[in-house]
Amino acid sequence: MGTIVTKILYALLTLFIVTNYGLILSGVVRKIGARVGRRHGIRFYQPYIDLIKNYTFRTRITHGIMYYIGPVFRLTGGIGLLLFLPVIYGSPVFDNFSFAGDLTFVLYFQFFGVLGMALGAGESGHPYSALGVSRGLAQTTAMELPLTLGVLALAVQYHTLNIHEIVAAQQGSILHWTLFTNPLAAIAMMLSFLAMMGRSPFDVVLAPQEIPIGPPTEYHSALLGVLQLNRAIFPAAKLILFMNLLFGGATNWGELVIKTFFIYMWSVFVGIAYPRFRVDQSVRWYFGIPLLIGVAAILVVKYF
Amino acid sequence: MGKEYIEKRTVISPEGNPIEVDPLKDYFCDAAPKSCKSASGIIEKFANWARSESLWVLGFGTGCGAIEMRPLMTPRFDAYRFGIQWRPTPRQASVFVISGYLSVKTLKRVVRSYEQMQNPKFVVALGSCTINGGMYWDSYNTINRLDHYMPVDVYIAGCMPRPEALLAGFDKLKHIIREGRGEGANKYAENFDWYKGNQKKIIKDWDMPDYNW
Numbered sequence: 001m002g003t004i005v006t007k008i009l010y011a012l013l014t015l016f017i018v019t020n021y022g023l024i025l026s027g028v029v030r031k032i033g034a035r036v037g038r039r040h041g042i043r044f045y046q047p048y049i050d051l052i053k054n055y056t057f058r059t060r061i062t063h064g065i066m067y068y069i070g071p072v073f074r075l076t077g078g079i080g081l082l083l084f085l086p087v088i089y090g091s092p093v094f095d096n097f098s099f100a101g102d103l104t105f106v107l108y109f110q111f112f113g114v115l116g117m118a119l120g121a122g123e124s125g126h127p128y129s130a131l132g133v134s135r136g137l138a139q140t141t142a143m144e145l146p147l148t149l150g151v152l153a154l155a156v157q158y159h160t161l162n163i164h165e166i167v168a169a170q171q172g173s174i175l176h177w178t179l180f181t182n183p184l185a186a187i188a189m190m191l192s193f194l195a196m197m198g199r200s201p202f203d204v205v206l207a208p209q210e211i212p213i214g215p216p217t218e219y220h221s222a223l224l225g226v227l228q229l230n231r232a233i234f235p236a237a238k239l240i241l242f243m244n245l246l247f248g249g250a251t252n253w254g255e256l257v258i259k260t261f262f263i264y265m266w267s268v269f270v271g272i273a274y275p276r277f278r279v280d281q282s283v284r285w286y287f288g289i290p291l292l293i294g295v296a297a298i299l300v301v302k303y304f
Numbered sequence: 305m306g307k308e309y310i311e312k313r314t315v316i317s318p319e320g321n322p323i324e325v326d327p328l329k330d331y332f333c334d335a336a337p338k339s340c341k342s343a344s345g346i347i348e349k350f351a352n353w354a355r356s357e358s359l360w361v362l363g364f365g366t367g368c369g370a371i372e373m374r375p376l377m378t379p380r381f382d383a384y385r386f387g388i389q390w391r392p393t394p395r396q397a398s399v400f401v402i403s404g405y406l407s408v409k410t411l412k413r414v415v416r417s418y419e420q421m422q423n424p425k426f427v428v429a430l431g432s433c434t435i436n437g438g439m440y441w442d443s444y445n446t447i448n449r450l451d452h453y454m455p456v457d458v459y460i461a462g463c464m465p466r467p468e469a470l471l472a473g474f475d476k477l478k479h480i481i482r483e484g485r486g487e488g489a490n491k492y493a494e495n496f497d498w499y500k501g502n503q504k505k506i507i508k509d510w511d512m513p514d515y516n517w
Contacts, residue, residue: 039382039385049358053351057424058342060422
């Protein structure tokens with residue numbers, strides 16, 4: 001009984017640290033984007049102020065129960081993903097609820113939030129919300145194919161579906177990272193990563209100028225605050241997942257910050273350099289080269 | 305032209321069942337707004353600080369003044385560094401910039417957008433046209449005084465005010481919010497009948513509910 005309570009407290013601590021890290025990271029990344037556009041940009045702590053402001057709105061409108069549950073689902077998706085990742089390798093405090101087979105679980109759990117939003121945004125009755133969700137789901141589905149193939153290649157390579165064991169197998173030297181032992185899978189997954197982070201060229205789903213900001217169109221006040229909170233936690237959790245799978249995990253927070261920051265920069269640089277894809281273009285793109293690389297990764301792992 | 309599209313009617317569904325449709329009741333909420341109490345003491349001060357430092361502007365250019373809002377996003381003026389950002393939907397925005405003259409046709413859309421914004425909300429009126437009509441003061445289809453139709457927090461005079469003046473206006477708005485005087489939404493709710501009366505005097509083809517979020 002005592003151990004589970006301790007574990008929950010440790011998990012809450014992890015959640016607190018990762019939430020703050022995610023908020024600061026999103027501010028810093030927007031600042032970098034602004035600097036590339038030769039602007040000063042927002043203050044790096046602006047996401048905190050926006051969050052507080054949204055929670056202090058005095059009125060909110062409801063469209064029914066599902067409308068409330070949508071953002072809760074979304075937040076559950078982000079927190080759930082984080083709670084099943086070993087955040088710091090070898091640390092009993094930040095190991096979270098990692099278990100055998102958590103890799104499969106994590107793959108499925110990513111979809112959880114989007115589906116919740118689909119239900120919630122659908123209830124608002126706004127046609128743009130439903131349209132935004134369906135566009136988002138189409139792109140996510142296309143993006144998941146190379147990702148899943150890459151993850152399966154990893155599972156075949158390491159003979160395990162446990163993230164903890166995958167990280168353990170990469171310890172010792174930089175050359176033991178999956179990035180170097182299985183480059184094809186790493187490339188397929190890093191290409192999927194671009195759409196996962198929802199940045200340009202794959203941000204049409206949430207782009208303000210397109211269908212007004214997609215699924216969250218009708219969300220406001222504290223409900224939008226919940227979604228914003230998730231937008232800090234979810235990317236941070238995904239960064240930690242990729243760091244664990246491809247870049248040898250982290251044995252302390254400093255290593256985690258450095259590694260995840262540079263992984264994030266990959267999507268930021270691509271986003272700043274390339275204009276947006278339409279949804280049909282991005283779907284077609286993912287069914288092309290990334291998918292082939294994913295298939296090649298599996299074949300190489302199996303037969304070579 | 306009639307107003308069949310907002311009238312109550314019965315529609316036959318594909319299965320052959322009759323369905324009652326009342327567009328004004330089905331799609332809108334028409335309950336009058338209520339004045340909201342503010343939190344007390346330090347909590348409200350903290351909330352007001354957050355509100356003033358995170359001004360989300362509704363991206364709705366009503367008149368020619370909208371052209372002066374665009375440079376605010378560019379590297380030269382860069383309003384983002386003051387916490388000013390643009391949002392595409394009224395529900396998420398907290399500041400409404402009425403940019404220049406308001407024709408009667410636009411006033412209708414402005415009223416609807418304003419009512420969809422959540423309490424607390426702030427209005428910045430840009431240009432002389434919003435103060436007394438400006439060069440359109442005797443025009444047949446523009447309004448003269450904006451604060452007859454919705455509570456205004458800050459006026460920025462000029463024709464056109466430059467982006468620097470706009471930034472100064474936003475700064476003034478921040479002071480007003482921090483002092484706890486940005487209660488336009490409550491003022492609108494308390495004097496709802498007066499504002500509605502003024503709006504209805506101007507807008508002849510009133511085909512929307514009295515209040516719509």
